Amino acid sequence: MRSLSGIQPSGILHIGNYFGAIKQFVELQDQYEGFYFLANYHALTSSPNGENLKQNTIEVILDYLALGLDPEKSTLFLQSDVPEHTELAWILANVTPMGLIERAHSYKDKVAKGIKPNMGLFTYPILMAADILMYDPDIVPVGKDQKQHVEITRDIAIKFNETYGKEVFKLPKEKIVESVAVVPGTDGDKMSKSYGNVINMFFSKKELKKQIMSIVTDSTPLEEPKNPDNNITKLYSLFATEAETEELKQKFLAGNFGYGHAKTELLDKFMDYFAPFREKREELVNNMDYVYEILRKGAEKARSIATAKMDEVRSVVGLLDKNY
Ligand code: ADP
Ligand code: TRP
Numbered sequence: 001m002r003s004l005s006g007i008q009p010s011g012i013l014h015i016g017n018y019f020g021a022i023k024q025f026v027e028l029q030d031q032y033e034g035f036y037f038l039a040n041y042h043a044l045t046s047s048p049n050g051e052n053l054k055q056n057t058i059e060v061i062l063d064y065l066a067l068g069l070d071p072e073k074s075t076l077f078l079q080s081d082v083p084e085h086t087e088l089a090w091i092l093a094n095v096t097p098m099g100l101i102e103r104a105h106s107y108k109d110k111v112a113k114g115i116k117p118n119m120g121l122f123t124y125p126i127l128m129a130a131d132i133l134m135y136d137p138d139i140v141p142v143g144k145d146q147k148q149h150v151e152i153t154r155d156i157a158i159k160f161n162e163t164y165g166k167e168v169f170k171l172p173k174e175k176i177v178e179s180v181a182v183v184p185g186t187d188g189d190k191m192s193k194s195y196g197n198v199i200n201m202f203f204s205k206k207e208l209k210k211q212i213m214s215i216v217t218d219s220t221p222l223e224e225p226k227n228p229d230n231n232i233t234k235l236y237s238l239f240a241t242e243a244e245t246e247e248l249k250q251k252f253l254a255g256n257f258g259y260g261h262a263k264t265e266l267l268d269k270f271m272d273y274f275a276p277f278r279e280k281r282e283e284l285v286n287n288m289d290y291v292y293e294i295l296r297k298g299a300e301k302a303r304s305i306a307t308a309k310m311d312e313v314r315s316v317v318g319l320l321d322k323n324y
């Protein structure tokens with residue numbers, strides 16, 4: 001059984017990416033043959049700065065490895081090292097109805113948030129379908145915001161298989177962990193790289209303190225009881241046991257416990273939780289040759305699957321193979 005997913009290196013990763021996606025990738029590694037890549041072609045749709053994209057790509061691969069993705073168990077690679085993805089996207093575009101893509105809400109959401117619409121952003125789900133269908137995965141672990149993209153992928157696969165009368169592509173299924181499907185940002189909206197409301201895993205304690213202290217709360221005075229189901233509790237529960245979360249809720253209910261106190265407790269829990277990952281990341285930073293070697297090997301393995309798949313696809317759609 002295969003699992004496949006990707007993350008755009010369009011910025012520094014945050015705890016929404018970790019709890020919504022990477023933590024699942026890591027947990028699935030023993031049960032599934034994993035393929036986890038960095039969607040750097042996708043990042044071009046909204047990050048038109050070459051130097052930043054290169055830097056973020058390195059940061060995200062370091063994050064993948066530090067957070068527990070194991071190159072012995074999973075194939076880790078850059079999307080751009082397997083250019084077949086873009087070729088397949090073009091072929092899939094020709095069986096994709098306009099309406100299917102026009103209905104994609106992530107495009108509309110991004111435009112509403114001020115990202116300039118371009119054709120890359122619009123056709124983004126078709127490239128994502130290519131990323132997925134290329135490897136015939138059984139599951140695609142993602143956060144809730146990506147559910148519709150996986151549904152679109154299934155629709156495109158069905159359309160292709162029907163059009164050409166052959167089961168070329170397996171129908172993938174999204175895998176979403178409900179409890180962390182939407183990690184809230186410091187403003188209470190979905191945490192997202194592009195919304196300026198993130199808490200990053202590997203920033204310095206000083207920077208993290210600033211991010212955590214910026215969590216939006218109401219103005220209930222210190223001595224009064226507070227609603228225990230607030231944003232701080234939601235974030236705290238990601239790092240704490242159920243009993244610890246319950247304890248925090250009781251403190252809010254009791255009064256004389258300010259949001260500032262709760263934020264300090266959250267910061268401490270956060271630092272403890274990520275401490276081992278932080279250490280691992282520092283080791284990796286000092287061993288970049290090892291990191292690049294993992295990417296090279298990952299690309300080789302992914303590419304061998306992709307070229308075999310493309311031979312089949314090209315033949316089915318009627319592109320002459322190289323032996324004419
Ligand atoms: P961002 O919105 O920050 O740009 P991406 O779109 O690159 O994040 O998402 C990478 C992965 O992380 C996806 O599987 C996505 O569903 C997941 N993810 C992103 N933000 C969150 C969040 N706030 N809560 C849960 N999962 C998230
Ligand atoms: N669209 C995904 C995101 O923004 C990233 C992505 C690209 C992806 N290709 C994928 C996720 C294939 C899963 C499978 O998070």
